[in-house]
Amino acid sequence: xxxxxxxxxxxxxxxxxxxxxxxxxxxxxxxxxxxxxxxxxxxxxxxxxxxxxxxxxxxxxxxxxxxxxxxxxxxxxxxxxxxxxxxxxxxxxxxxxxxxxxxxxxxxxxxxxxxxxxxxxxxxxxxxxxxxxxxxxxxxxxxxxxxxxxxxxxxxxxxxxxxxxxxxxxxxxxxxxxxxxxx
Ligand code: CA2
Numbered sequence: 225x226x227x228x229x230x231x232x233x234x235x236x237x238x239x240x241x242x243x244x245x246x247x248x249x250x251x252x253x254x255x256x257x258x259x260x261x262x263x264x265x266x267x268x269x270x271x272x273x274x275x276x277x278x279x280x281x282x283x284x285x286x287x288x289x290x291x292x293x294x295x296x297x298x299x300x301x302x303x304x305x306x307x308x309x310x311x312x313x314x315x316x317x318x319x320x321x322x323x324x325x326x327x328x329x330x331x332x333x334x335x336x337x338x339x340x341x342x343x344x345x346x347x348x349x350x351x352x353x354x355x356x357x358x359x360x361x362x363x364x365x366x367x368x369x370x371x372x373x374x375x376x377x378x379x380x381x382x383x384x385x386x387x388x389x390x391x392x393x394x395x396x397x398x399x400x401x402x403x404x405x406x407x
Pocket of ligand 1: 299
């Protein structure tokens, strides 16, 4: 089964308790339960972790390399500051979706820049808790598609190269037909 790690950054443990006009009324626990429910339906295995520490998030991302197929992360304030989290995501090479509850582009200027977006598969911002569920579906579909692609037979040209056989002549004219193109 596909395994996805969901990381929540600093202060997201306070969800539902303060700043409800920006971040909504849902607690982190309820959000995690909604993620787990969808994960069972897909099905994927999920693990959710929250930390207020940049170093801990970096360590979890590094450890994910051998344990998970993909990452969903709301790096919270570290989105706008952390080269370390960006480097960790780039280093492990796991497809990663960046999620924000609020629309960071509609807020203060300093929130418009994300250090993570450049190494992420995609970014979902401003859709509240639904953003995490969309990220889970999107990452699931992406991982399934790349698994299928890896299982598919190689293109005809590389099969020929491997076998050392030459492309055949077309019956209709003198040109060589190779991989759907006429040479
Ligand atoms: O919109 C998001 O999801 C953010 O990642 C949330 C971060 C903020 O720094 C980013 O710019 C956008 C802040 C998370 C703080 O969460 C709180 C939740 C409840 C009460 C106070 C803070």
